[in-house]
Amino acid sequence: MDAFVLSRIQFAANITFHILFPSITIGLGWLLLYFKFRYQRSEDGKWMELYSLFTKIFALSFSLGVVSGVTMSFQFGTNWPGYMNTVGNIAGPLLAYEVLTAFFLEASMLGVMLFGFRRVKPWVHNLATFLVASGTTLSAFWILALNSWMHTPSGYEMINGVAHATSWWDIVFNASMPYRFVHALIASGLTVAFLGTGLMAYRHLRGNAGPATEAGLRSCLVLAAVLAPMQLVVGDLHGTNTREHQPAKLAAMEALWEGGEGVPLTLFGLPDEEARENHFEIGVPRLGSLIITRDPNGYVQGLDEFEGEHPPVAPVFWAFRIMVGVGTLMILAGLYGAWLVARRRNFPRLFLQLLLGMTFAGWIATVAGWYVTEIGRQPWLVTGVLRAKDAVADVAPENVGLTLIGYLATYAFLLVAYVAAVFYLTRSAKQLDDVNRKPNPL
Amino acid sequence: MNDMMQEGIWLPYTFAFLIGFSMLLYAVLDGYDLGVGLLSRFVQRPDRDRMVGSIGPFWDANETWLVLGVGLLLVAFPAAHGLVLGELYLPVALMLIGLIFRGVSFDFRKKVSPEKQERWDFSFFLGSLVVSLSQGYMVGRFVVGFQPGFVSELYSIFFGFLVVAGYGLMGATWLILKTEGELQRFAVRWARRAIWAMVAGAVLSSVTAPFVNTRIYDRMFSFPEASLLIAMPLVSMLLTVIMHFLLGALPMPGDRLAAMPFAISVSIFVLGFVGLVYSFHPYIVPGRLLIVEAAAAPESLMVILFGTLVVFPFLIGYTIFAYRVFRGKATDLSYD
Numbered sequence: 001m002d003a004f005v006l007s008r009i010q011f012a013a014n015i016t017f018h019i020l021f022p023s024i025t026i027g028l029g030w031l032l033l034y035f036k037f038r039y040q041r042s043e044d045g046k047w048m049e050l051y052s053l054f055t056k057i058f059a060l061s062f063s064l065g066v067v068s069g070v071t072m073s074f075q076f077g078t079n080w081p082g083y084m085n086t087v088g089n090i091a092g093p094l095l096a097y098e099v100l101t102a103f104f105l106e107a108s109m110l111g112v113m114l115f116g117f118r119r120v121k122p123w124v125h126n127l128a129t130f131l132v133a134s135g136t137t138l139s140a141f142w143i144l145a146l147n148s149w150m151h152t153p154s155g156y157e158m159i160n161g162v163a164h165a166t167s168w169w170d171i172v173f174n175a176s177m178p179y180r181f182v183h184a185l186i187a188s189g190l191t192v193a194f195l196g197t198g199l200m201a202y203r204h205l206r207g208n209a210g211p212a213t214e215a216g217l218r219s220c221l222v223l224a225a226v227l228a229p230m231q232l233v234v235g236d237l238h239g240t241n242t243r244e245h246q247p248a249k250l251a252a253m254e255a256l257w258e259g260g261e262g263v264p265l266t267l268f269g270l271p272d273e274e275a276r277e278n279h280f281e282i283g284v285p286r287l288g289s290l291i292i293t294r295d296p297n298g299y300v301q302g303l304d305e306f307e308g309e310h311p312p313v314a315p316v317f318w319a320f321r322i323m324v325g326v327g328t329l330m331i332l333a334g335l336y337g338a339w340l341v342a343r344r345r346n347f348p349r350l351f352l353q354l355l356l357g358m359t360f361a362g363w364i365a366t367v368a369g370w371y372v373t374e375i376g377r378q379p380w381l382v383t384g385v386l387r388a389k390d391a392v393a394d395v396a397p398e399n400v401g402l403t404l405i406g407y408l409a410t411y412a413f414l415l416v417a418y419v420a421a422v423f424y425l426t427r428s429a430k431q432l433d434d435v436n437r438k439p440n441p442l
Numbered sequence: 443m444n445d446m447m448q449e450g451i452w453l454p455y456t457f458a459f460l461i462g463f464s465m466l467l468y469a470v471l472d473g474y475d476l477g478v479g480l481l482s483r484f485v486q487r488p489d490r491d492r493m494v495g496s497i498g499p500f501w502d503a504n505e506t507w508l509v510l511g512v513g514l515l516l517v518a519f520p521a522a523h524g525l526v527l528g529e530l531y532l533p534v535a536l537m538l539i540g541l542i543f544r545g546v547s548f549d550f551r552k553k554v555s556p557e558k559q560e561r562w563d564f565s566f567f568l569g570s571l572v573v574s575l576s577q578g579y580m581v582g583r584f585v586v587g588f589q590p591g592f593v594s595e596l597y598s599i600f601f602g603f604l605v606v607a608g609y610g611l612m613g614a615t616w617l618i619l620k621t622e623g624e625l626q627r628f629a630v631r632w633a634r635r636a637i638w639a640m641v642a643g644a645v646l647s648s649v650t651a652p653f654v655n656t657r658i659y660d661r662m663f664s665f666p667e668a669s670l671l672i673a674m675p676l677v678s679m680l681l682t683v684i685m686h687f688l689l690g691a692l693p694m695p696g697d698r699l700a701a702m703p704f705a706i707s708v709s710i711f712v713l714g715f716v717g718l719v720y721s722f723h724p725y726i727v728p729g730r731l732l733i734v735e736a737a738a739a740p741e742s743l744m745v746i747l748f749g750t751l752v753v754f755p756f757l758i759g760y761t762i763f764a765y766r767v768f769r770g771k772a773t774d775l776s777y778d
Contacts, residue, residue: 393528
């Protein structure tokens, strides 16, 4: 394999590993704030216990996010120098603003939030928690602005092959940015909701369910029931935005080899890049046009219009189906769970097992969704501006191979250690449901 | 046209200064916490918990200075960033993996079942060692202008050990400030060893530098600049001697002067850093790229500069706030 392919695998591995942890911390920061406010209003110790368990998980996730994020910032230079050389004038300020406004804020306040409990006044601790949560969200804002700009660039001009900014407003709030930002924030909320229900179901199934476990389970189920259907709507709007600005990506998502009016929705099929058709295709007539254009006879562009210029179809097609499949499961589980909560029914064992199985469902949907959008942008690194193959560094392939093995081994090991530690923390949180324990003064 | 020329000069220099400032702050701040990581091997729990406790609330923000420094290099001098990181491809990867293990061990060491804790403690130490060695090695490669060859490699590896000694000194003096009792006496002893190891290394590397890099040679033996370059090692030597006697007298009753060793080691770091930067000027990559020729477009740099100037006071403000919250002697950290 050449350095280009290896560099791409390395970057994909890196960003896949990295995104797992921000997708938890962005949502979890706000959930922690919620637990804290519930405690301060009710003085019921169970909320504090939930706060203290999930704070540990937050700290662990945060440190994994930081170290894998540091790795990312170096990869631009080590493997993709052409990226900064071409669009550095756009990407640079956005990345710099992320570091300046978000990284330092969250890194400095995190210490106060984690260990400053007894050292500062309660309102200062609340403020620190709020600033950490804001920092993670702000960080997502800048990085998604840049990512969206790479999909739908605007507000720039090319001078001698280098992008120069003409309007920062148009750069930050480019066509796909609002959709992608909201979609990603809700995804983080869902990831956290199912992490919470999964871990609380785990305690339930182990027989140590008490008031805190119940409260945690109920809160997270309600959160899931609210966010999952919302995500369906936002995702659909995001798809419409993609049709408008990146039709080739949308055609790949649907494996639509030939465009036209009244296209079907492909439920199943095996895309064949060579033959440029799907095998064993099962589709619903006209539904594709209806969803994409809101009109059963609407015209949808197919891959035939982008031959040689469209992304690889099968990975985009499958990743999209995985994301939608997991999302559908989330909607069903969330609504059923919320119904149980509303009716004050007990949770059936089978449902708890399902929730346990879905502990990291948010990760699967998030990663699948990112694969759809990032692979779907290929062969471009920045749509219409820079191709991925023109950005890669002239590094010896064996060096890239060596570092790739190093990173993959590190990530695999840490992922196992992380999941093990999260379950260990959950099951060994002895005080979680001890009603006799005096809650922390806060 | 004249204005453009002006902007084309002061902007790149402003950014070179900001990058240098971030890197220096990084070396000092992450230097002390990496140093504590290196020293953590010499004691057992619970002393080790107190050592980790002394850096727990700070390490993350400290490391962010590296992200800022490298980030500013990336955005302000993309050509230099690509060149440097391309040359240093493998040591950068090694450092990153070290940073990963060092960083996550902070959290894992207290969040896993007891029988696994010792392993995370070891990974904390090993990560700190790998980071220190590879950072020193990279500075060494930078000094020799990325020349290939046995002598240059040897020089760079030597620089790796020099940085280990330097970070060890920072860590030990930080612990003198942040601990008490037996651990503090240990820290004094570590500091006494580290400072002489570092001075010996610094002298050796300075004396040999002109021979591995002829540009530095020319710099060193051209007057009147040379007089400045001689003054700096003299001041450093003076500080070292003061430090030596000070460490002999510590700890003092009432914990007097406990902050002095840290202040002195910071001063030595600053002097060494200024000396290094001075020997490179006006290059951003020694012998390859000038500061003025490597810079990005002025309009983008202005946007970043604006943001930096607005954010910096806040950044300094809440950094001071965080250090104030955790002032005084360190304890084993707990979440409640």
